[in-house]
Amino acid sequence: MSLRARITAPEKNSGGREDSHMVASYRAKLLEEIDLAEMSSLAAADRRARLERVLSHIISREGPVLSTVERTQLIRRVVDEALGLGILEPLLEDASITEIMVNGPDQIFVERSGRVEQLPMRFGSHEQLMQTIERIVSTVNRRVDESNPMVDARLPSGERVNVIIPPLSLSGATLTIRRFPRAFTLQEMISIGSLDDQMLILLSGLVQAKLNIIVSGATGTGKTTLLNALSGLIPNHERIVTIEDSAELQLQQNHVIRLESRPANVEGKGQITIRDLVRNSLRMRPDRIVVGEVRGGESLDMLQAMSTGHDGSLATVHANSAEDALMRLQTLASMSEIKIPFEALHDQINSAVDVIVQLTRHADGSRKVTEIAVLDSHGRDAYRIVTVARFNAQPMAADGRIHGKFQYLPLPRKIADKLYMASQPIPQAFGVAASVEQLATREAK
Numbered sequence: 001m002s003l004r005a006r007i008t009a010p011e012k013n014s015g016g017r018e019d020s021h022m023v024a025s026y027r028a029k030l031l032e033e034i035d036l037a038e039m040s041s042l043a044a045a046d047r048r049a050r051l052e053r054v055l056s057h058i059i060s061r062e063g064p065v066l067s068t069v070e071r072t073q074l075i076r077r078v079v080d081e082a083l084g085l086g087i088l089e090p091l092l093e094d095a096s097i098t099e100i101m102v103n104g105p106d107q108i109f110v111e112r113s114g115r116v117e118q119l120p121m122r123f124g125s126h127e128q129l130m131q132t133i134e135r136i137v138s139t140v141n142r143r144v145d146e147s148n149p150m151v152d153a154r155l156p157s158g159e160r161v162n163v164i165i166p167p168l169s170l171s172g173a174t175l176t177i178r179r180f181p182r183a184f185t186l187q188e189m190i191s192i193g194s195l196d197d198q199m200l201i202l203l204s205g206l207v208q209a210k211l212n213i214i215v216s217g218a219t220g221t222g223k224t225t226l227l228n229a230l231s232g233l234i235p236n237h238e239r240i241v242t243i244e245d246s247a248e249l250q251l252q253q254n255h256v257i258r259l260e261s262r263p264a265n266v267e268g269k270g271q272i273t274i275r276d277l278v279r280n281s282l283r284m285r286p287d288r289i290v291v292g293e294v295r296g297g298e299s300l301d302m303l304q305a306m307s308t309g310h311d312g313s314l315a316t317v318h319a320n321s322a323e324d325a326l327m328r329l330q331t332l333a334s335m336s337e338i339k340i341p342f343e344a345l346h347d348q349i350n351s352a353v354d355v356i357v358q359l360t361r362h363a364d365g366s367r368k369v370t371e372i373a374v375l376d377s378h379g380r381d382a383y384r385i386v387t388v389a390r391f392n393a394q395p396m397a398a399d400g401r402i403h404g405k406f407q408y409l410p411l412p413r414k415i416a417d418k419l420y421m422a423s424q425p426i427p428q429a430f431g432v433a434a435s436v437e438q439l440a441t442r443e444a445k
Helices: 003-008 017-033 036-040 044-062 068-083 086-093 126-138 186-191 197-208 223-231 274-281 298-306 322-333 342-352 413-421 436-444
Strands: 097-103 108-112 115-118 150-154 160-164 174-178 213-217 240-244 256-260 288-291 314-318 355-361 367-375 385-393 404-408
Touching (some): 086 108, 223 314, 223 355, 240 274
Antiparallel strands (some): 097 108, 160 174
């Protein structure tokens, strides 16, 4: 969209007809006083600063008389609606907001610290909301209309955007913006109580020893955040290929190749799936493959890669427990066009997966590692999951927070041996189980 089109696009503000008229009036005056050719050559930040200065002079010259706060708010609103996303601009600048959910023009919700709250603001009309949506999707060369009523995209700044409009959405145009997650280190996750020192030592050893790890959890539990933190433990000299729907991982190693899937264009062509990228990555001589999320037939390709020389790979999956994660992987692998017997899938998963890290978001919004489990079954045996760490939560306290304790259990001999051979320490809190029989006795108790 051209600079003139963006500034002159008719929009209404959420503050009522009088406020909308004032904003529209000053936008028109602003257009009269700026040199569009000069403005187009400026960087975005410089362009905004120039518009704010010009508009400030116009208000000083022509009125009305406003307080400092009112003046600042008016300038912000005019410039936001001219160049930005109107009432969504302050939300995008608020680092505490992790998700913005617009359910039609009258409802705006945000997520802060794991909790969803409704904000006392609204779009002036359905048309204004649609103009904002069109402005967003145009930045990624997409369009949304009745012939293409759903859009899923990533903005250049990293946010993930999903749009669905009538007639598919009966609640009006719906916009969901998921903020680019800040990269937390494992030490930072300890400081907020997501895990503890003993878990950190264990997880670090598991990554260094090149065990295949599945990070499991429901939506919004912090799977990508933990995956990014675990990926940071991979040695700097290894060649890492990351594969994602929307590129969020922020690895700092020197030898990282980032791949991102691509949706079909408006003609329905050109789609590149996660599965396509997983298959291609196997030809790129990776030491490790990191998949942001497996959600389809690519699960089979990922499992085959894990069990055929690409040890130490990591992936996430949507599931509510370690057991569910394995069943989910099995279901996803069966979605491949390659028909594999049920028993063979069992064998594939038993050979590929070493560790499952389960995440949970509690009622107070906190996200914790609630289980670290080891898959200790072999071949076509039934899955045998051995829990080595868990978080025992207590009922919500008077302060509105979830408290509890981390519990540690002996490591299976197979995992302990792999840590030993990789010269990785075994945390004292865990110890080592002597045999499978001892594990069975422990579980029976």
